[in-house]
Amino acid sequence: MAHLVSELLELLSSIRFYEVKQEVRLVVGVKEEVKNLTRKLQSVKLEVADAERRWRHEQDESAKEWLDDFEEICYGLDDVLDEWVTAILKSETESEYENPSKSKRKLKIHSSCFTCGQVSLRDDIASKMKKLNEKADRFFGRKETKFEKSIQYYATAVDETPVCGREKEKDEIMKLLLGESTDQGGRSSDVISIVGIAGVGKTYLAELVYEEKSIKEEFNFKIWVSVSQSFAKIIAEKSDFQSVPHRFSSSDRVGLNDLLEETALAVFGKKFLLVLDDVQEIDSSTWYKYLRCYFEFGLPGSKVLITTRSDLVPVDNLTCVFPLHGITEDDCRSLFSHRAWFGNSSTESEDMVSIHNKIISGCKGLPFLVKALASLLQVKISTEERKLVLDSKNDCVNVEVRSHGVIGMVSSWDKVRHLKIEFSERNASFPVSFDKLKNLRSLLVDYCISDYPFVRRNQDDLLSRLTCLRALKLSHISSEEISDKIGKLIHLRYLDLSDNQHLKYLPEEIGELHNLQTLNVSGCCELQRLPYGLCRLINLRHLNNYHTDKLTFMPRGIERLTSLKSLYKFVVNCSYHSKESSSTLGDLQNLNNLRNYLEISGLGISTDMISETRKAQLKKKKQLVTLKLSFVECKALIHDQDGEIIQALEPPPSLQHLEIEHYGGINMKIPNWMMHLAKLSKICISKFRNCNNLPPLGKLPFLEYLEISDMRSVHRVGDEFLGIETNHKENEDKKKAFPKLKELRFSRMYAWDKWDAGIALEEEVMPCLLRLYIGFCDTLEALPRQLLQMTTLEELSVDDCCSLRGQYHWNGGVDWHRISHIPIIYFDGKRYVNYKYPACDLGFNFL
Structure with a gap:
């Protein structure tokens, strides 16, 4: 609140x-x-x-x-x-x-x-x-x-409603914290992470342990931090809180990183217990940096206890993951009884008890849901109302409850603010009148079927009445159009129209949604254009237009959307669209908040593309991680300017992954900027229709993953691919081609028959290569012996390559002895395990 x-x-x-x-x-x-x-x-x-x-x-x-x-x-x-x-x-x-x-x-x-x-x-x-x-x-x-206007500092207060069935888990956590128990590896862990789905009782269990007398005696300093995504609220016992920096109070909401950094000083010279409750995401660098400070400042035996839904918490030698599961149905029944009737015996009829048992069974052992649903029974609800919930063909529940597959009971629809509905029958109707949902702020409609006509036919009515919505999801409704009444939802911040595969156009009224921050049209594979009024949405932060292959241009004014953080695809204007109604590549110039993934399609289509590419100033998009460059596909033409376009792009130093497809030049040269991107570790190139030789990617000093596919004009891969000049002067030190490459993949190279890997040269080739994949390359005759003799190679996969299978297969291949030392080998999906190399040494799970 x-x-x-x-x-x-x-x-x-x-x-x-x-x-x-x-x-x-x-x-x-x-x-x-x-x-x-x-x-x-x-x-x-x-x-x-x-x-x-x-x-x-x-x-x-x-x-x-x-x-x-x-x-x-x-x-x-x-x-x-x-x-x-x-x-x-x-x-x-x-x-x-x-x-x-x-x-x-x-x-x-x-x-x-x-x-x-x-x-x-x-x-x-x-x-x-x-x-x-x-x-x-x-x-x-x-x-x-009138309430007393005073806020007290407090650690946590345990819910007085007892949760049965947690005694064993409580004792196990206590032993880990007190150093009386070790994890499966025999280590005494400094960090214990309680992992489980929402509602399973992670926080409750942590509170029980936190308030234990033996814990208070063991740790002379305790801090409880309630974390919510990237923000945190610190709550501590008053006696402890005085030593925490003054700028944090019990009602402050501060960045978790800042909080951890500042409070680390407060634990200096003390044996502490730090609880991080409801951790949703952790940045590994932050994790190690700040927790290391805690343990360095605190006394030996200090502990950190975490509750989280995510199993992606960084795990190292100091971390013990404690999975928490649901309680038994008997424990659920005890909890339900205590909550619904305050510990007294139920005087309900047998029919009502039967309904309650079905409700309890549907709670899937989640204490939170048991208490929530039991609380509803404290209010008088008729047997018919309870049966209606159980007999309903359409589950209609609060978003948090629905995520656990449990039917919720709603007695007052006008107080429902957030609703998620799932339909599993094609002819099902909306479970409640739109008039009763007029106060909704979030409506998320999901479908288990490919076509649901009700919402499609009743869009006008729905959108006209639910005018308070902040979030709306209407995906998979197979609609060819969205009602222009969408413009009435002036409060809307989030609009998800994804996976409407017949949708061709969006109404111009979307331009009236001035508060819109997220527009998701991903998977709308027939969508031909975005609304011209898109440029009015100056608050737009995320435009998800992934898998919209029929988009042919971006509407004019895209440069005004300077708040954009996510733009999955920018489509360069096709020649038959008026330039007055579309944006150019140069309009990306001011969109410097773009981050993570960006695809630019339609490159090379106009004569002024090089100058527009320079105007885009991609190097200023300092949070871009993945960049995909898709040139216009034209089989009959050779586009000599494609290489100049790539040279002019110059991505930012943050780039880690680069994809290039449909390059139209004869042979691609490595642009200067590519040699200096220290984080560029992954490159995928495909469908270079006019290239006879692969680009000299062996020059790239930081490349770890390389995937090459559909290079149908390439017959031979040789020294040019390694970036080696055959007439070079000999140096004292050996040169390395692909010095950091760990994985190399070739696929659908239908004309490829020869592969030379610098056998006659002194250079060291791919010294770090671990995995090699060759797929659908029927004409390739042999693999380079130099690569096959490498001791670092751990895995070789060959799919649908007739010549290679006949030559190297373990069942009769003439050159099987040349690859038999490789620990893992696949031929057409079938796996051969070399038992000379134990799985534990290589980190693989063997069949």
Whole structure:
């Protein structure tokens, strides 16, 4: 709840900011309403935190009721404020879109001159804000809502509802922390990671251990950090917290890295216990850096206890992974009884008990779900309502609950904010009227079937009524079009239309979604263009257009989307599209926040491509990791400028993976920038239709993985591939070709028949090669002896290569003796294991 208050205060500040920046005059009286609401929200923050504590740790029903009522006010206020900020943003964006050449001064004048429709909107907003202020006055005037405005430092408070079946796990964790037990390798671990799915009771188990008397006696300093993705909240016992740097308090939300760095000093010279609760992702470098500081500053015997859903927590000699599974059905039944009837015996009928048993069985041993569903039974619910849940053909539940496959029971739809629905029958109808879902903020629709006509036919009704949505997922609905009513969802931040394989166009009304941050159209394989109004979405951060092969251009104005972090594919304009309606490659110039993956397709199609490539300034995209370059596919032409385009691209130093396909030049030279990218470790090249020789990739000093496919004009691979000049002057030291290459893969090289690997030369070739794959190369006669004699080679795979199979196969191959020393060998998917090399020595799992 506290984060919602903070977001509202930010929105109120935004309105006052726009009022000054844009010279936007608020309606008479609204300015005062904004000030009043700001003052009330600022004053109530401590009360909110105290009410949350009382409900969470003391089960104070009056606090729960107060929070529910306050939440209703906050959501209403959020909708109104968001509508107002959106109107201001829309005015600014459309002015720039329609008059891009006008000065900022003119823009301000335009923004302050509202049309009749805009004046009407402002009046409507003013009326809504006044009503909300009156509602807030009544709420804060209620005597029973007065809470003591004090926040206490606390470690954790264990849920008083007992969870049966965790005694054994508790004892095992205690032994690991107290050094009375070791892991499977016989080591005493300093880091214990409790791993399990959401709701299984990881935090509860950690709390039980944390509050144990023997733990308090063993560790003279304890810190509990509740982690949420990349943010953390520190909670510690008051006695311990005084030594933590002053800039952190119990209500601060700070970066986990900063928190760990600062609090490491507080454990100096102490035997500590650090709990990291709900860790969702860990950067390995951060992990080792900060935990090492803790253990260096603390006394021997200090421990770190982690709870996480992810099994990707870095594991080393100091880490013990403790998997946590669900409790037994008998334990679930005991917990359900205690929660639903406060430990008393049930007086329900046999039919009702049967329903409860089915509910318990569906909880899959997850204590969180047992308690959540049992709590619903504390409110009077009829037998018919409970049966309706069990008999429903369509599961309709809260997002968190649905992820565990458990049916939820909803008694008041108007209070449901986040909903995920899964349909498994083609003719199934929506399980509840759209009118009852008008307060929804998230609607995620999933399908277990390839075609679901209901949503497709009822898009207008759905989109017209659910106007408060912030997140909407409508994937796999097999729709050929999306309703233009999508433009009514002005609050929308996340829109997922992925895997609609018949969708050809998106409505221009998507350009009205000025708050949109994520647009996902991946897998829309028939999509031909994005809306022209895309450039109005200046808040867009993620445009996922992966697997949209029929896109032929990017709409004009893409350069305005400077907040973009993810753009999977940029399509260079095809010649038959007007340049006035499309973006050019040079428009990538200012999109310097792009990161991770970027594909540029349609390269080489225009004569000014080289100059546009230079304008793109890829070297400034310092967070790019993978770059795919796809040239236009034209079998009849030779594009001599393709090499110049690659030279002009010059990716950033962060690049690790490069893919190039449909290169149209005769032979590709290695661009200068490729030699200096220290992180470039993986290259994939394919479909070079005019290349007779492979590029001299052996020159690349940092390359570890190389994949070459569909080079159908290549007959011979020789010294040119290694980057070796046959007339070079001899040096004292040997030169190395592919000095760091670990894996090499060739496939679909249908004309390839000869492979020479520098046998007659003094150079050292591929000294680190571990894995070699040759597939679908029927005409290749033999493998280079120099490579086969290498002692580093651990795995050789050959698929659908007739000549190689006849020559090297373990069953009668004449040259089997040349490869028999290799530990793992595959022929056409069948595996040969050389038992002379134990699996444990090589790290492989042998069949």
